[in-house]
Amino acid sequence: MxxxxxxxxxxxxxxxxxxxxxxxxxxxxxxxxxxxxxxxxxxxxxxxxxxxxxxxxxxxxxxxxxxxxxxxxxxxxxxxxxxxxxxxxxxxxxxFPHLTVLENVRVALQRKENHSMHFWRSDKILNSLNDRAHELLESVGLGEFANTVTTDLAYGRKRALEIATTLALDxxxxxxxxxxxxxxxxxxxxxxxxxxxxxxxxxxxxxxxxxxxxxxxxxxxxxxxxxxxxxxxxxxxxxxxxxxxxxxxxxxxxxxxxx
Amino acid sequence: MSKVNRNLIIAIALLAIAPFVLYPVFLAKVLCFALFALAFNLLLGYAGILSFGHAAFLGTGGYITGWAMLNTGMSTELAILLGTAAGAALGAIYGKLAIKREGIYFAMITLALAQLTFFLYLQAPFTGGENGMQGIPRGELFGFIDLTNNLTMYYVVALIFLFGYAVVSRAIHSPFGQVLKAIRENEPRAISLGYDVNKYKWVAFVISAALSALAGSTKTIVFQLASLTDVHWHMSGEVILMTLVGGVGTLMGPIVGASLIVTMQNYLSTGEMGNYIHIIMGFVFVICVLSFRNGIVGQWNKFKAKNF
Structure with missing residues (x-):
């Protein structure tokens, strides 16, 4: 070839x-x-x-x-x-062990938004990313763990979460x-x-x-x-x-x- | 949300009643140090970086505000603002220099810069050197609120404290705060997601320095005094102690820690135990590190999560 x-x-x-x-x-x-x-x-x-x-x-x-x-x-x-x-x-x-599973993915999604330096705004604006985050978690089979604190996940699931986080940046x-x-x-x-x-x-x-x-x-x-x-x-x-x-x-x- | 509101109302009510139970100047002192510890905890608790030179910002706020009150005749709020701005500017420079390094090296650089600041204030003609800056007038807020009354002074300090608390609380619960926590949790990962982590740390450092200077400026107005004690490295150590005893990485922790340490200092230093104060504080610190590493508030939160 x-x-x-x-x-x-x-x-x-x-x-x-x-x-x-x-x-x-x-x-x-x-x-x-x-x-x-x-x-x-x-x-x-x-x-x-x-x-x-x-x-x-x-x-x-x-x-x-x-x-x-x-x-x-x-x-x-x-x-x-x-x-x-x-x-x-x-x-x-x-x-990110002490963030929830959902927050882990959201931190990655957040990078392409342009409000990451805004320390005067409420983090409620991050909720607009939740749907996309849930989608990504579903795609790696972690949908039901969205609100778990990451440190409580089994090892294999942490690696799946890592892949979801990476995918968030496409x-x-x-x-x-x-x-x-x-x-x-x-x-x-x-x-x-x-x-x-x-x-x-x-x-x-x-x-x-x-x-x-x-x-x-x-x-x-x-x-x-x-x-x-x-x-x-x-x-x-x-x-x-x-x-x-x-x-x-x-x-x-x-x-x-x-x- | 309603729970947060309720807690806020209780806190404001407590702040409002407190001076009728306790001596207002003592309370003002507690609030100044609580603000200082809050500012420090923004760095240690939420960005995961240990500054060992925060006295430089507290002291700078105090000296600049004191100088402005003695020499320029500006009104009190402007003098406090000037002190805060000076602290922020110093924080911007020191932050730039120190943040290139990590962990213990970061702590050492901040300590070195704070020592440099200490000797600068020791030698500078306007600070009064060893004697400090004395007889600073409290002045009038906005040109018409007389601050010589201790109760009035206390309420102004309480408002400044609430403002500082609001800034820290918002910064933590903002998109920025979320990235900061991610950096604290796993810095290489935050980098690999495309975040310029040093920029975030620097912004946190400047906010922290500015609020520390605000605490120093306010303290100077309350006590009408700015001295080398506030820029000494002991002070940098004390704020670490307050934060750790109270509970690092919690919003209430630094406030509880500062209240406890300041109360101990105040009541012990006058009595028989005065000579042993450092031994007692050291003992408290050792107990804290050995048996409840999350601090008082951290331990309480754990207890609450387990039992309720």
Whole structure:
């Protein structure tokens, strides 16, 4: 399949991150195609999270370029790229624990209104966002929990809430950092279904350890090792690659290496 | 809503009757510190940032208002307004400098800036240095309400306090307050949703500084005195103590905490126990931190939620 550069929503060029002489990420050229679910995998310490933090601007790259829709975003602030339409999730569930479930989603919806600095106005104007918030909660199966204080939710539900909050901003590109990490078997399946559901009309880049989830969801996979790209392709290509087998537990097939 | 209204009416009624039971100047002092603690709690309780230099704003309000009353002959409300504006301006600068850092580093920078302010007032010719600024006239409000009467003075302070309370209460229950709480709860997430968190923190800092200065200005008018005590770092510590003992992150907490601490100071410092006041306050603080971390009001709210 031929793809010209406008089909790529996110591109990195020779991305490098050094920490005091240690090169965590070296010359990574990542091309994420529009509409894809793109997975970033690799053994522990391969630099996945560092790449992820570079893309979300929580870290500044030492060298190299990052482009979103052809626009250079290398030196932008995290909040700026969020406003461009790149919304990230976090490894540990990123919710606002002492706000209610509904308020969590509303904080995200509120960002596109222009009254967020208005400290002299009543928060009753936020009620106009309630319908949309309820819709989003229904879409991730949290409708009945709208008025629960978030800290009381089960872990899997917190992650669902996080996705609803992210969706509230209708991002063009969603960056998910290990969305199924720390979940029980049932929750993993439910979350994977949810990711597939929300991937319509948008692009998702995810770091994921669970290769079953990756095999089920990803259109394209990039394997990282020691900060560099080892190989790239669809699941069949990648899982047959001898280098990948080598990187994951000697010569075993990667299916078993879901730790 | 009706419950809120009822509580408000009770509170106003209490404020109105109080000076017939207790000494008005003492009550005015309590209200000034309650306003100070309310302002401080807007930052610690609702934005999750600990300033260790709020004395700078309290003191600036006091000195500027005192200077205006002594030297310009402006009416009292303008002098208070000037003091408040000066505190807000200082807060705008200090906030810009400190908010780039987080947590303990933020606290250290605010402390350093407050110490700088302290030495500035110690050396500046208009403050009277160690002696402080004395004999500040209370003046006349709007040019015709004579404030030399303690009861009148008290009611003016009560109105200022209610105004401050309204500002904080509205700020907390506003779209802005909602974002502030989100930042307190999970700052990286708030950033990833596209909020420039430092801007929100800065606005909260300036509001807090302005209200602290308003408290300082009012206090200076009540006591006709502005001194280094108000800019000393002890004062920055005391407001933290008031807020924590009363209940951080609650609207009533700082008011309860300030009332308790000021009452203790007032009654203990005159009696036999005067020499031990710092030991006693330290003891109260330790008990609070060890056994009821949510403060008096926080604990009460928990108790109420459990039992009613």
């Amino acid at each position: 031929q793809a010209n550069s406008s089909d790529f929503i996110l591109q990195t060029t020779d991305l490098v991150k050094e920490f005091k002489g240690f090169t965590a990420v070296s010359d990574v050229n990542l091309n994420v195609q529009r509409g894809h679910i793109h997975a970033l995998i690799g053994p522990n310490g391969a630099g996945k999270t560092t790449v992820f933090n570079l893309l979300t601007k929580f870290l500044q790259p030492t060298r190299g370029k990052i482009a979103f829709n052809g626009k250079d975003i290398t030196r932008m602030q995290p909040a700026e790229i969020a406003r461009l339409g790149i919304i990230r999730s976090f490894q540990i569930s990123a919710v 991002p063009e590109l969603m960056l998910l950092d290990e969305p199924t990490q720390g979940m029980g078997h049932e929750d993993v399946g439910r979350t994977a279904d949810l990711i597939r559901k929300v991937s319509k009309n948008r692009t998702i880049l995810m770091v994921e350890h669970n290769l079953q989830v990756v095999s089920k969801l990803a259109d394209r996979i990039t394997v990282l090792q020691r900060g560099a790209i080892l190989t790239e392709g669809d699941y069949d290509t990648v899982s047959q690659d001898p280098q990948v087998r080598e990187a994951y537990m000697g010569t075993e097939a990667p299916q078993e290496a879901s730790a």
